Amino acid sequence: MLELRGIRHRYGGRIVLDLEQFIVPQGASLAVVGHNGAGKSTLLRLLALLETPTEGQVLFSGAVVPPRARASLRRRVTLVEQRPVLFRGTVRENLEYGLKLRDTARTAMNGIIGDVVDRLGLAPLLNRRRHELSDGEVQRVAVARALAVRPDVLLLDEPVSSADRAAANALYQALAAERAARPLTVCIASHQLEEAYRWADSIRALADGRLSPVTPENLFRVDLPAGDGTKHVRVGGIDIAVMTDRTGPAVLAVPPTDIFVSLQPLSTSARNVFSGRVTGMSIEHRGAGVHVRADMGGVELVAAVTAEAARDLALAPGKTVVFSFKATAVQVF
């Protein structure tokens, strides 16, 4: 539905986003993860047609968006920024803003606002002004304001960064209800893997303004057994040792930088030692590191090593390698 193609976006000469292609498919629930400064917010602003890429194209429904069409298409793509702002006036006036722009009749407007207010629990806030709201409440109002205009694509930048768990759940339930009621494409930027994995159908990872092939691959949905201490969880053909007290459904994340790569099994304290063949290698951004993909009993793991280490080990596709990482290195969400 939305696509960025050949994007090189600069701020003051510095490249902040460098993407060959980024697609938000129609009806998708997509999460973009990455650390602060990875380029997530810039990516969303480009998708929202609020910024023009320094180089490259933005496509909507397969067609390049011409400058003249940007304003009209913005009515179909709405962004809620990471730290949203409310306009002068009451919460109700804010919720009415986009609807008035669309010449929505008063009766229909009241119905739509009543709907989003109920879903996001905003009824007690309707007559308050922005300085009377907490940060979390401002975020909820901003999401409600965006939902009220019924966009085809909703872009959310860290939508629950200021919300408590209950408010976050309410927000995601509202999104789920909206998606159940009508075709809505959602793209969420988050630095929290847990949040991304819980609510998105698919995940893209950004690092230093580039799509990173690593993070999503080292995430595994598992069912943690009861008990304390080290647990062994079956993932594909391997058993991953993990230190956690949690039980039930969870997501395991193995940071690629925490994986040791060797040619022979090492005698170490690492509880996770897997042998397999290298399936692919990619040079990381700026050439400083190499991402080594290996098939470990039907499970693909990705390790990050320095270019020097890759050279010393003569790593190449097809070569047998051993990946080792500690049980305590495995993150549980």
Add this chain to the structure above:
Amino acid sequence: MDFLAEGFRRAWSLLVAGDSEVYGIALLTLKVAIVATLISCAIGLPLGYFLATRRFWGRRAALTVVNTALAFPTVVVGLLLYGLLSRRGPLGGLGWLYTWQAIVVGDVLLALPIAAALSAAAIQGVDARVRRTAQTLGAGAWRTAWTVSREARFALAAVITAAFGQVVAEVGAAMIVGGNIRGSTRTLTTAVALYTSQGDFGLALALGLILLIMALLVNIALQVLQGRGEPGVGGAGGAGGAHA
């Protein structure tokens, strides 16, 4: 001190007596000031918004020119305008020299940089998220401009006040292109200059007091129009943002 006290007594008696010449001058000054302020703000505020929000080649140069124009001497503006409006000048055909319209043109030229430069600064002070939020909710260019301007309305009201202050206090250009003709182009400032030079300190002081009262009333009116105060943009995450 007697000299000052006598001046105040004269001023008071002229004001209370409703002297037709004094009030005629005051009304002309008010008319010129309102028309010039309206025109300069009608051009200057959109120009300031444009300079503050659009990125184009030469923008910095344009801002520098506008900021430099803030310090343009009024007599120089009067002189240039005199050259344009004089019978042999390119705009001589209009026949505006020594008319109140000529004073308005001079005042507009002086107030326009104030309106443009200060409104550009005011708009730049509004958090960029306000504009993006308006746009992403579907606002077109005009509605976005209105939304952003609403956030900066206190600063923009100050811009209008500053433009009015420039216009109402201006004397150099008004003297040159207006001619200070009694009953026709004599404004409060040119009259004060004239009567002071003639030694009629009481009359000059009376006119000066009217000028001050007029400025006070206009400021009160603008404050009333600004309406109720509300803190500036508050963003989630304690952003606070720029205050309008």
